[in-house]
Amino acid sequence: xxxxxxxxxxxxxxxxxxxxxxxxxxxxxxxxxxxxxxxxxxxxxxxxxxxxxxxxxxxxxxxxxxxxxxxxxxxxxxxxxxxxxxxxxxxxxxxxxxxxxxxxxxxxxxxxxxxxxxxxxxxxxxxxxxxxxxxxxxxxxxxxxxxxxxxxxxxxxxxxxxxxxxxxxxxxxxxxxxxxxxxxxxxxxxxxxxxxxxxxxxxxxxxxxxxxxxxxxxxxxxxxxxxxxxxxxxxxxxxxxxxxxxxxxxxxxxxxxxxxxxxxxxxxxxxxxxxxxxxxxxxxxxxxxxxxxxxxxxxxxxxxxxxxxxxxxxxxxxxxxxxxxxxxxxxxxxxxxxxxxxxxxxxxx
Amino acid sequence: xxxxxxxxxxxxxxxxxxxxxxxxxxxxxxxxxxxxxxxxxxxxxxxxxxxxxxxxxxxxxxxxxxxxxxxxxxxxxxxxxxxxxxxxxxxxxxxxxxxxxxxxxxxxxxxxxxxxxxxxxxxxxxxxxxxxxxxxxxxxxxxxxxxxxxxxxxxxxxxxxxxxxxxxxxxxxxxxxxxxxxxxxxxxxxxxxxxxxxxxxxxxxxxxxxxxxxxxxxxxxxxxxxxxxxxxxxxxxxxxxxxxxxxxxx
Numbered sequence: 001x002x003x004x005x006x007x008x009x010x011x012x013x014x015x016x017x018x019x020x021x022x023x024x025x026x027x028x029x030x031x032x033x034x035x036x037x038x039x040x041x042x043x044x045x046x047x048x049x050x051x052x053x054x055x056x057x058x059x060x061x062x063x064x065x066x067x068x069x070x071x072x073x074x075x076x077x078x079x080x081x082x083x084x085x086x087x088x089x090x091x092x093x094x095x096x097x098x099x100x101x102x103x104x105x106x107x108x109x110x111x112x113x114x115x116x117x118x119x120x121x122x123x124x125x126x127x128x129x130x131x132x133x134x135x136x137x138x139x140x141x142x143x144x145x146x147x148x149x150x151x152x153x154x155x156x157x158x159x160x161x162x163x164x165x166x167x168x169x170x171x172x173x174x175x176x177x178x179x180x181x182x183x184x185x186x187x188x189x190x191x192x193x194x195x196x197x198x199x200x201x202x203x204x205x206x207x208x209x210x211x212x213x214x215x216x217x218x219x220x221x222x223x224x225x226x227x228x229x230x231x232x233x234x235x236x237x238x239x240x241x242x243x244x245x246x247x248x249x250x251x252x253x254x255x256x257x258x259x260x261x262x263x264x265x266x267x268x269x270x271x272x273x274x275x276x277x278x279x280x281x282x283x284x285x286x287x288x289x290x291x292x293x294x295x296x297x298x299x300x301x302x303x304x305x306x307x308x309x310x311x312x313x314x315x316x317x318x319x320x321x322x323x324x325x326x327x328x329x330x331x332x333x334x335x336x337x338x339x340x341x342x343x344x345x346x347x348x349x
Numbered sequence: 350x351x352x353x354x355x356x357x358x359x360x361x362x363x364x365x366x367x368x369x370x371x372x373x374x375x376x377x378x379x380x381x382x383x384x385x386x387x388x389x390x391x392x393x394x395x396x397x398x399x400x401x402x403x404x405x406x407x408x409x410x411x412x413x414x415x416x417x418x419x420x421x422x423x424x425x426x427x428x429x430x431x432x433x434x435x436x437x438x439x440x441x442x443x444x445x446x447x448x449x450x451x452x453x454x455x456x457x458x459x460x461x462x463x464x465x466x467x468x469x470x471x472x473x474x475x476x477x478x479x480x481x482x483x484x485x486x487x488x489x490x491x492x493x494x495x496x497x498x499x500x501x502x503x504x505x506x507x508x509x510x511x512x513x514x515x516x517x518x519x520x521x522x523x524x525x526x527x528x529x530x531x532x533x534x535x536x537x538x539x540x541x542x543x544x545x546x547x548x549x550x551x552x553x554x555x556x557x558x559x560x561x562x563x564x565x566x567x568x569x570x571x572x573x574x575x576x577x578x579x580x581x582x583x584x585x586x587x588x589x590x591x592x593x594x595x596x597x598x599x
Contacts, residue, residue: 004466004478005459011479127475231532231595236439237447241433241494243400245501246424246451290481291438 015295018288019302026074026306033070033313034062036340037320069125072206072214073312073326074305076267077277083260085285085297086225089232090260091162094286097279100166103144103153103158103261104174105274107268109176110143111136111198112183117189134197144265145202146147147172152257165257191266201274201327203312208296210270217266221259222301229293236291272344275329278336283341307334351376351411351505351537353547354398358405359389359396362503366392368561370406370472373530374505374537374554379528382541385581390541391432394507395560397539405458410505424451425466428493428503430511436483440491441596445469448500469498487514495523500529506531507544512547524551545577569594 035046041058042043049055049062087096099105114136151168158164184192206214225232234242242249264278281304282296289299311329318324350373357370366389382390386583394519397408399415408415410426418426428448439447445468449461469475472492482490491514498506508527512520524540528551531538541549548555555572557564557580564580565571577585577596584599 004442004469004475006463007479008446008462008466011440012443131456167375230447230453233443233447234450236437237444238431238435240395240400242431243420244398244427244429244431245447246419246421246423248420286438288439292443 015289018161019295019299022299022302023305024310027303029309030070033309034066034132035315036317037066048110068206068211069203070206070309070312072211075211075214075218076271077304077308078301079263079267079272081281081300082222082297083224083263086256086260089235090256090284091166093162093166099275101169101261102176103149103264104268104273105142105173105176106147107140108199108273110139112195114139114178115194116183116187117266129244141265141269144268146263147176152254199273200325201272203326204323206270214266214270221263224259225297229297229321232293256290266309275331277308277330280285280334280338281307287333287341292346350475353409356406357396357403359392359401359423360404371562372556372563372566374539376535376537378461378534378537378553379531379551380554380556381537381552382539382556382558383545383548387590388558391509394541398507399423417441421451426503427505427507428498428501430498432509436485436490439482440479441474441482442478445496445500448497451501465500467492468496471499472496487593488516488519489514492523504536506536508538508540510541510586512542520547549594
């Protein structure tokens with residue numbers, strides 16, 4: 001029989017190759033996305049601009065519009081997928097995703113309050129816009145973190161049991177959705193339009209400043225999650241097993257859920273709701289690469305980046321120059337993809 | 350003395366599960382806990398492993414109160430095979446390697462991989478090392494969890510009905526392996542089980558539990574038909590076959 005250790009290391013190398021493959025595909029897609037858009041910049045001009053040697057107009061388009069958007073997509077996709085991976089592990093629920101805890105609905109509720117009570121939305125020149133994005137982002141972030149702390153505080157009463165977190169999340173999701181409905185019911189037409197516009201996830205909202213904040217936060221959370229990858233592997237084998245392997249289950253669950261929720265709150269506040277990436281990317285990678293978090297966390301993050309970047313590129317180019325909301329694209333393709341994964345998974349069993 | 354339990358109590362809000370439990374175990378000893386369902390055997394193991402917090406009493410491992418140990422240090426001292434387990438998309442090798450978790454600082458070393466490989470070989474499960482856990486039968490999965498606990502290299506092994514799901518041949522193989530390892534590594538093993546005859550064959554010390562308490566504890570000499578009848582409310586005969594006591598329910 002082949003030496004077990006040799007085969008173990010070979011399996012590890014295979015997984016690393018898969019991760020490198022997805023990373024390579026994401027880099028190629030990024031270059032394609034940088035080149036595509038309404039400005040009609042040629043491929044070689046894109047490259048020249050990337051190195052600061054292009055024409056003024058192409059330099060502006062590449063550096064101020066497309067590059068922040070592409071990097072924003074990579075970071076947000078990776079962050080949402082990472083948050084989904086960790087939530088699925090901490091809650092022992094394959095359906096867990098950043099939206100399950102009501103964080104997205106809380107952010108939408110906060111944004112709605114900013115739009116209605118602080119006049120942050122307006123309609124001008126036949127276009128709907130958010131005229132004060134900072135106040136909308138602050139309110140969205142404030143309410144989503146408030147929801148997160150309420151959910152985790154209630155769950156704390158039940159020793160952070162998986163069920164208590166999910167049930168509290170479902171309750172808060174329902175509460176904030178109802179709140180948004182009531183606000184919209186009494187709002188003016190243009191305010192409702194601005195609210196709906198905000199809830200469409202859109203990568204075009206970010207500038208370098210937001211990209212910087214998101215990247216720093218995502219990287220810090222990634223380093224923390226990778227440092228705890230063995231704890232997550234132990235959690236996957238059951239709570240009692242994890243404790244007997246030296247994991248402080250309550251503590252790791254609280255810290256990880258807080259960070260995953262904050263990650264979601266930050267991305268949703270800047271970009272609006274982007275569904276399915278946090279659910280589908282970890283689900284795909286669990287099937288392809290397995291549940292070892294040494295590989296699963298980076299693999300899911302890169303797959304999340306690829307999915308969001310692909311969806312955004314499609315959203316920008318499919319009926320160019322009109323840009324579709326990326327949140328609609330991710331959900332439109334995510335739902336059938338998720339169903340096919342579900343059916344394949346069931347038939348394998 | 351590897352383990353010393355004094356005046357241990359455990360209660361849920363509505364009912365008491367363990368009352369004044371006291372016993373100790375020595376290195377190299379296989380201790381078998383016997384008793385009807387619902388007498389607190391699993392709860393006792395979970396208290397020793399700090400999965401449940403006792404409502405009273407002390408548990409000393411190597412003369413250290415387990416409350417004073419960090420989770421990782423406790424895991425280096427105590428390994429646990431739980432009664433209910435589930436499969437996942439994790440390979441058998443990775444599941445056994447996970448037993449090294451208390452010893453891993455950043456990533457697994459060659460030593461960790463070697464120890465996991467040896468644990469797989471000890472349990473004779475190398476041939477399915479790269480299968481996923483959710484593709485295994487209950488018995489195969491049971492052996493994987495036992496291998497993981499062996500890879501943990503702890504000084505005290507707690508095993509909650511480890512022979513569940515195993516056929517007779519595998520029950521004998523697993524128990525004889527565990528008894529051999531206890532002697533070889535000079536560690537203590539505490540096993541809960543229901544098969545009294547298998548317990549006789551591999552145990553050095555026996556603890557009979559009844560109504561939340563220890564009814565009787567000691568060596569093979571304490572196991573008589575009267576004790577078994579009192580604990581299980583079933584009349585039995587004990588005969589000798591090739592120097593072994595054999596319990597036959599009447």
